[in-house]
Amino acid sequence: WRALDAAHHIHPFSDTKALNAEGARVITRAEGVHIFDSEGKSYIDGMSGLWCSAVGHGRGAIVDAIADQLRQLDYYNTFFKTTHPGVAELAAAIAQVAPPGFQRTFFTSGGSEAVDTVIRMVRHYWAAVGKPSKHIFIARRNAYHGSTMGGASLGGMKPMHAQGGLPIPGIIHVAQPYWWGEGGDMSPEDFGLWAAQEVARAIDAAGPENVAAFIGEPIQGAGGVIIPPATYWPEVQKICRERDVLLVSDEVICGFGRTGEWFGCQYMGVEPDLITFAKGVTSGTFPLGGVIVGDRVAEGLIGQGGEFHHGYTYSGHPGGCAAALATLKIMHEEDLVARVKSDIGPYLQSRWTALAEHPLVGEARMVGLIGALELTPDKARRARFAAEEGTVGLIARDISFREGLVMRAVRDSLILAPPFTLSEGEADDLVAIVGRVLDATWA
Numbered sequence: 001w002r003a004l005d006a007a008h009h010i011h012p013f014s015d016t017k018a019l020n021a022e023g024a025r026v027i028t029r030a031e032g033v034h035i036f037d038s039e040g041k042s043y044i045d046g047m048s049g050l051w052c053s054a055v056g057h058g059r060g061a062i063v064d065a066i067a068d069q070l071r072q073l074d075y076y077n078t079f080f081k082t083t084h085p086g087v088a089e090l091a092a093a094i095a096q097v098a099p100p101g102f103q104r105t106f107f108t109s110g111g112s113e114a115v116d117t118v119i120r121m122v123r124h125y126w127a128a129v130g131k132p133s134k135h136i137f138i139a140r141r142n143a144y145h146g147s148t149m150g151g152a153s154l155g156g157m158k159p160m161h162a163q164g165g166l167p168i169p170g171i172i173h174v175a176q177p178y179w180w181g182e183g184g185d186m187s188p189e190d191f192g193l194w195a196a197q198e199v200a201r202a203i204d205a206a207g208p209e210n211v212a213a214f215i216g217e218p219i220q221g222a223g224g225v226i227i228p229p230a231t232y233w234p235e236v237q238k239i240c241r242e243r244d245v246l247l248v249s250d251e252v253i254c255g256f257g258r259t260g261e262w263f264g265c266q267y268m269g270v271e272p273d274l275i276t277f278a279k280g281v282t283s284g285t286f287p288l289g290g291v292i293v294g295d296r297v298a299e300g301l302i303g304q305g306g307e308f309h310h311g312y313t314y315s316g317h318p319g320g321c322a323a324a325l326a327t328l329k330i331m332h333e334e335d336l337v338a339r340v341k342s343d344i345g346p347y348l349q350s351r352w353t354a355l356a357e358h359p360l361v362g363e364a365r366m367v368g369l370i371g372a373l374e375l376t377p378d379k380a381r382r383a384r385f386a387a388e389e390g391t392v393g394l395i396a397r398d399i400s401f402r403e404g405l406v407m408r409a410v411r412d413s414l415i416l417a418p419p420f421t422l423s424e425g426e427a428d429d430l431v432a433i434v435g436r437v438l439d440a441t442w443a
């Protein structure tokens, strides 16, 4: 496998040449919260794959639902006046759990396409309601919104912009609400307000009549699990409302229970106009994402009539819809969102935040089942390591792999997002491994 991979595969977000020299880790099986490699070693999947496997790996009911669907109707599209039972049922099931005022969903194959859909949908909406000048998007530095031209442009990651001539025009990036790294002398509350005011300054500089929307993840995931101070989101919402700028909550990671609410915007107490989702909705079993469209935009788009010239071959794929319906059924039957909020979430959080006592940990934060540890040589000063940024994080991540726990390193932090089915015993094992990782990294 390694030889075939080395000869023929280009890995996403990887230095393929360096990887080929080292040899990729080959993952061959997954069950519950564990994955297994080709040498038979098992790991706790502390990242749910890529923030996907919400209901745990190897759920037979999802596999059966996909197989049954593909036997019945393997593929048909939802273009040109056709539909199928699964896509209609899934759109209704999403409306049932979405915040009030969200009745309609546009389906895509994943998160990046959902974000691209938002760009086109929002600009089309403003044109349809007679305000075509509103086209600019405000996004944030260090945000991740996907890898397509639109998604990577809205994202604020410099290395991504450097490849492919990004960002596309019409995007303004503002501060991220990252108190630990960028808060300076300000209190978290003041910093949250300051970062929100950056949004206001950007909109006012561009002219509100030119600004279409603000997009943000309720909690920035790939940017390092950045949980904004409580002051941030309510202020951003107020700023957007006052200027008639739409608010887009990118919930590709936070959506479908990760924060202990069905959607991260609910955790943050914010009412957006559009919500993007992917990943957890099928627990990673089938590529499916979409945009849940609030009534205002839906009415503007649909009420005006006319065609929205946008869609993907796999928009509403029958297999993806079956996977999502089966995943939602498990979430309801096992009450998993409530479990994240009131049971395993608080259980893991209390043990996770106690890791802040370790000399290497500056901050240990977690909401629901998404968290980060900021590693620092001097927590009082929130200092960075002398080594090139990210070096210590990668060392810690590699030790963690050896110890049998998958975490991700972002800068010099470790991030975690395990399946919602994690047991208390597995949570204890996980935290014990993290303790050993911290000791070994410190040494």
Ligand code: PMP
Pocket: 050, 109, 110, 111, 112, 113, 115, 144, 145, 146, 147, 151, 217, 221, 222, 250, 251, 252, 253, 278, 279, 289
């Ligand atoms: N938005 C956010 C917030 C994400 O985290 C991601 C993926 N990590 C995306 C969009 C892109 O989703 P996908 O990889 O499914 O295209």
